[in-house]
Amino acid sequence: MATVRIGVVGVGTFGINHLRCFRQLGYTGTAQLVAACDINEELLAERGQEFEFAPYTDYREMLEKEQLDGITIVTPDPFHREVALAAAEAGVHILCEKPLDVTVAGCQEIIDACEKAGVLLMVDFHKRYDEYHLAMKQKIQAGDLGQIEYGYSHMEDRIEVPRDWFPDWARASSPAWFLGIHFYDLARFLLEANGKAVWATGRTDRLAELGVGGWDSISAKVLFDNGATVAFDTSWILPDGFPAIVNQGIRLVGTKGVLECDSQDRGTFTCCTDDQPGGQTHNKSFLRIRYDKQGREVWEGYGMTSIADFAYNVEVLLAGRSIADLGDYPSGYDGLEATKIAAAVHQSLESGELVSLPS
Ligand SMILES: NC(=O)c1ccc[n+]([C@@H]2O[C@H](COP(=O)([O-])OP(=O)(O)OC[C@H]3O[C@@H](n4cnc5c(N)ncnc54)[C@H](O)[C@@H]3O)[C@@H](O)[C@H]2O)c1
Incomplete structure (x- = not known):
């Protein structure tokens, strides 16, 4: 299976859990935390000391330069849409934090863009994984x-x-x-x-x-x-x-x-x-930490499973299967209905x- 190349947009309070998730999926070669983006340069630098990634302050530049398979969007609620639309246009699969968007029209716009581009759209409704x-x-x-x-x-x-x-x-x-x-x-x-x-x-x-x-x-x-x-x-x-x-x-x-x-x-x-x-x-x-035999942090719980599910789904797509083969996951449609x-x-x-x- 190919390693899924991931970028995270928004490395704030909850973004750190996305960074943790993809770093540890790197232990097994499932995913690679390639890049991360935040407009707060100080925070980005701080996260960069703990996690290894190429830092960006502009998600468009990150999408252009990094040949990502997937991005996760962890920006404040009203700023999910613009990132999702740019990712769809770049042909990159998307996991978006909840809510997908704060307007019904915005959700529909994201869904349409993803369908047109043929990219996976997931929403991080982790309660489904509890x-x-x-x-x-x-x-x-x-x-x-x-x-x-x-x-x-x-x-x-x-x-x-x-x-x-x-x-x-x-x-x-x-x-x-x-x-x-x-x-x-x-x-x-x-x-x-x-x-x-x-x-x-x-x-x-x-x-x-x-x-x-x-x-x-x-x-x-x-x-x-x-x-x-x-x-x-x-x-x-x-x-x-x-x-x-x-x-x-x-x-x-x-x-x-x-x-x-x-x-x-x-x-x-x-x-x-x-x-x-x-x-x-x-x-x-929800979230708990343990250390593996190499002393590395491993985060577990449904807060991690729901994010990891995105990487596993993209892995399946990279192996040549289609979005219709993925079975049950919180989709853009679920984001729209919520x-x-x-x-x-x-x-x-x-x-x-x-x-x-x-x-
Ligand atoms: N699934 C969960 O359990 C859970 C928990 C908390 C928050 N969330 C969701 O996660 C999202 C982020 O919440 P948070 O608490 O981490 O907020 P936060 O304010 O701590 O972090 C958001 C980060 O996004 C950055 N940002 C803003 N605009 C940006 C842009 N255009 N490009 C790049 N970076 C940008 C900010 O600088 C900030 O660092 C929200 O949608 C929130 O609803 C989910």
Whole structure:
């Protein structure tokens, strides 16, 4: 099998996980982290000390010079589209962080460009790779729940995320775009249904007080086209003392059963130290580190599996198979359908009305 030549665009808070993933796929020759790009030169240089790659501040130049097989896009939400369109035009396969784009039209434009260029388009909806969610899916597919009637999910970040991680673009995003989108997609994946109508409410008090601005919390009720309704509560204002950076979970109720999954406290690891006297829970299913026999870092968990899946898919394509042969993966279409829900959530927030999704 050929080694997949990868470039990463955006090496910020989450971009480091893409760098880790492709560096370790290099241990086995599956992928090579060839290049990385960021407009923040200082950060790029810092990452360059930890990871080996050709550095670029312009992704177009990187696409032109490096003969990449694939790129991953880890720029802030509103800047995915321009990178994706340039990659498609260059004939390079794409893994895009969620959301694919913050507009329905933008998602469609990316999908069309990728189809025209014949390149793979994946969206990093990692919740589909969580072994707990996969087990839920198996039970649903086996018919154990009967007909799913309704459900509930929550995803909430500690306030440090909008306040300290990216105060400059938190206002351009929201709990629906940053967090809800994961669970809108997961609900679609589990229910095998698309969103049909949305009603949402939200609040803007806490982040306004801090001068960050934007939505504190958004609660949305989504009717799916199979008749099920799911309520999604999202926020990023949990206090600094909350015992995990993310709180999340989902439950679904059907005619024959109920499934509940607490994705935050997996009951595996609670840690209390002088630095964090309140005690912390850790979702080690998402990301965890170990060291191999050569003492090299190896990152594991569904946060890595979903990124690695892109390299494995491109490897198959380089071996001469077609995109249609790849089986199940979170596609551009999934990105579009999740964005339809998030966009409708925001429309409903603005209007106060029930919003029907475009078909
Ligand atoms: N899958 C997940 O679990 C997960 C978690 C966090 C963030 N994300 C997603 O990852 C993306 C990035 O989030 P983050 O938290 O890393 O943000 P961040 O602000 O920490 O990093 C974004 C980086 O992109 C760079 N950048 C911006 N415009 C660029 C351009 N035109 N060319 C090159 N680099 C550019 C910035 O300088 C910055 O370093 C977002 O879409 C976010 O929703 C996904």
